[in-house]
Amino acid sequence: MNERKPVGQHKPMETSETTNKKGGAKPGKLGRDVQARLGQQLRAMYDDVVNQGVPDRFADLINRLEDNGNKDKH
Amino acid sequence: MPMDESVRKAILGAVPSLRAFAISLCGNVDRADDLVQETMLRALANIDSFQPGTNMSAWLFTILRNHFRSEYRKRRREVEDTDGHYADSLKSQPEQHGQVEFREFKEALTHLPSDQREALILVGASGFSYEEAANICGCAVGTIKSRVNRARTRLAELLSIDGVDDFGPDEQTRAVLAGGGE
Numbered sequence: 744m745n746e747r748k749p750v751g752q753h754k755p756m757e758t759s760e761t762t763n764k765k766g767g768a769k770p771g772k773l774g775r776d777v778q779a780r781l782g783q784q785l786r787a788m789y790d791d792v793v794n795q796g797v798p799d800r801f802a803d804l805i806n807r808l809e810d811n812g813n814k815d816k817h
Numbered sequence: 818m819p820m821d822e823s824v825r826k827a828i829l830g831a832v833p834s835l836r837a838f839a840i841s842l843c844g845n846v847d848r849a850d851d852l853v854q855e856t857m858l859r860a861l862a863n864i865d866s867f868q869p870g871t872n873m874s875a876w877l878f879t880i881l882r883n884h885f886r887s888e889y890r891k892r893r894r895e896v897e898d899t900d901g902h903y904a905d906s907l908k909s910q911p912e913q914h915g916q917v918e919f920r921e922f923k924e925a926l927t928h929l930p931s932d933q934r935e936a937l938i939l940v941g942a943s944g945f946s947y948e949e950a951a952n953i954c955g956c957a958v959g960t961i962k963s964r965v966n967r968a969r970t971r972l973a974e975l976l977s978i979d980g981v982d983d984f985g986p987d988e989q990t991r992a993v994l995a996g997g998g999e
Contacts, residue, residue, distance in 0.1 A: 773969055777978050782941050784922040789942035789992055792837035801832050804854060808861060809820045 823859075824864060827873040828857055828870035834943055835881055841887050841923065841938045844927065856881040862910065879953045882935070889931075925975035929968050937972075 835856060839849035859880050860867070867876055885956075926934060932954075939950040940961065951958040 744910075751861070757858045773973055777973050778969060780978065781922075782929075783974055784919060785937065786925075787919065787923070788923060789834075789837045789841070791936065792840055793833040795833065797829055797832045798836075798850070799856065800850065801853065802829065804857060805820075805825055805829055 820861070824861075824873075828834055828860060828877065831877045832857075838878060838938060838943060839881060839885070841926075841942075842882070842931070842935060847892055852881055852885055855884055861893045872949065875949050875953055878939070878943070878945075883955075886924065921976060922972075925972050928975055933964045933968035933971070936961050937968035940965050944985055 833854060834852045836849055839852040839856075840846055843849055845850065856877060860877055863880075868875065910981065930939070935954065936950060939945045939953060940947060945953065947958050947961050951961045
């Protein structure tokens with residue numbers, strides 16, 4: 744399942760791992776309820792957008808592309 | 818390019834979460850929508866390189882993320898700040914929950930390095946496994962785990978909730994974090 748081929752290539756990006764901020768992160772240091780709380784907020788933020796569904800702009804785009812595809816062989 | 822119905826469905830179906838991811842990357846709805854549109858165009862242009870049976874959503878996220886990264890490098894000056902423009906653009910978004918705590922959370926998120934924010938979103942919100950997130954970001958699984966851990970720890974620090982019982986609001990700290998508003 745990990746064999747998919749991404750378009751473009753992976754490039755390394757700047758890493759924050761190397762710029763260890765004070766204290767750094769120690770895995771498991773946070774309490775479970777803290778983690779749960781953070782996770783909940785994160786999903787709430789994300790889901791606000793997800794729940795907006797598919798804006799017309801994108802449905803229109805697909806339809807347009809489809810029409811073009813049917814007309815001329817690309 | 819006759820479009821397969823299943824491809825069409827899969828791409829459209831992924832749009833809501835692609836938008837959520839894009840907004841979390843660039844902090845700007847209009848720019849995020851442009852990113853999503855470009856992702857759709859690239860995906861369709863390269864649909865032959867998609868392997869049926871694999872995760873279409875992860876494939877699309879990879880395209881979006883790579884595109885954002887290359888744009889990011891081009892427009893570094895404009896986009897780089899994790900504190901300034903990005904934070905401002907989030908502040909200008911209408912408040913949907915009206916909770917101080919929620920706004921503070923968003924604000925704190927803007928202070929994370931972008932690679933940590935991206936890892937946290939992919940794993941914590943988009944629902945990808947560490948392995949999938951590592952594939953999307955083109956890095957090792959351990960790197961993703963480390964980024965997610967750092968992101969959580971940093972968020973907890975910023976929100977002053979680094980202790981188990983420390984959810985009590987420290988209003989002064991919060992006011993500072995929230996940019997003195999409120």
